[in-house]
Amino acid sequence: MKQRIYIDNSVIGGYFDEEFKESTKQLFDRIQAKDFDIYFSEVNETELSLAPKHIRDIKKLIPNDCLKYLDLNDDSKKLAETYVNEKVLGQASINDAYHIAIASVNRLDCLVSWNFRHIVNFSKIKLFNSINLKLGYPLIDIRSPLEFLIYET
Numbered sequence: 001m002k003q004r005i006y007i008d009n010s011v012i013g014g015y016f017d018e019e020f021k022e023s024t025k026q027l028f029d030r031i032q033a034k035d036f037d038i039y040f041s042e043v044n045e046t047e048l049s050l051a052p053k054h055i056r057d058i059k060k061l062i063p064n065d066c067l068k069y070l071d072l073n074d075d076s077k078k079l080a081e082t083y084v085n086e087k088v089l090g091q092a093s094i095n096d097a098y099h100i101a102i103a104s105v106n107r108l109d110c111l112v113s114w115n116f117r118h119i120v121n122f123s124k125i126k127l128f129n130s131i132n133l134k135l136g137y138p139l140i141d142i143r144s145p146l147e148f149l150i151y152e153t
Contacts, residue, residue: 003110006039006070006103008096009047010114011145015058020114020145027112027145028061038062039108041070043098076101079135088127093118103140104132110141112148120144
């Protein structure tokens with residue numbers, strides 16, 4: 001069974017970022033090889049609509065049969081609002097909270113991001129997971145694209 005991963009838009013933008021592009025391109029090689037089912041949400045779509053065309057076009061590299069869409073439903077909104085109310089994230093980072101909540105509510109295997117300040121952050125992950133468990137959701141595994149690279153043994 002393929003891993004079900006949610007990618008936020010920092011991964012899409014990372015394709016052109018000098019610091020992240022090599023690892024991002026390697027992740028996209030695996031995505032194009034259909035190693036994963038990739039999950040996107042209406043939050044991704046809204047954010048991407050504001051990005052330059054060359055960044056929006058990166059989404060086209062994801063095979064259609066591996067790309068799944070998730071809604072920002074009431075459960076996801078409530079969970080995201082809890083992250084903000086509990087001061088894990090500020091109101092200005094509500095979209096980050098939505099990404100994490102959508103992945104959690106839908107019980108995805110992993111959320112992948114380059115956002116080390118708000119998402120891929122050891123202390124914050126512990127807090128997200130504490131809230132998730134308290135509210136009956138599973139632990140969310142949050143990783144950077146670096147952790148999806150394949151190394152020769």
